[in-house]
Amino acid sequence: xxxxxxELLKDNQRIADTFFLLNEVNVSVPAKDGGTVPAIxxxxxxxxxxxxxxxxxxxxxxxxxxxxxxxxPDIDPNNVRPVLWRLANEKRLKxxxxxxxxx
Numbered sequence: 001x002x003x004x005x006x007e008l009l010k011d012n013q014r015i016a017d018t019f020f021l022l023n024e025v026n027v028s029v030p031a032k033d034g035g036t037v038p039a040i041x042x043x044x045x046x047x048x049x050x051x052x053x054x055x056x057x058x059x060x061x062x063x064x065x066x067x068x069x070x071x072x073p074d075i076d077p078n079n080v081r082p083v084l085w086r087l088a089n090e091k092r093l094k095x096x097x098x099x100x101x102x103x
Contacts, residue, residue, distance in 0.1 A: 005062070011055055040071055044083045045092075047071060049102065052093070057101035060084055 041047045044067075051066045052058060058066070063084065064077045084100055087093040094101050 005059075044075075044080055045087060048080070048084065048087065048093070048100075052100060052102050057096065057099040059098045060100065063100065 041050050047067045047070075048063060051063050051070075055062075055066065060077075060081055064075070064080050067075055067080065084093065088095040088100065091103065094103050
């Protein structure tokens with residue numbers, strides 16, 4: 001399990017570096033449907049979805065760390081954890097043990 005967490009942390013850093021560059025020039029990125037999405041998500045649910053879409057299943061702590069490193073260094077974890085719980089409760093996220101993932 002620790003090896004998987006270490007691997008996810010490395011992947012997250014690569015993703016964070018890419019998004020940092022995109023955010024610096026304030027661009028949009030391609031979406032799967034052929035349109036574009038803003039490089040910077042504006043809501044906590046959007047950030048969570050983007051993190052899980054890019055990196056796959058993660059713990060709450062890794063999701064929060066990724067949001068901090070990519071978009072909002074000052075985000076309060078107490079503002080993210082309830083959103084994770086609500087999204088899982090609404091079946092907009094799957095929770096497998098400590099890991100959250102997109103359905």
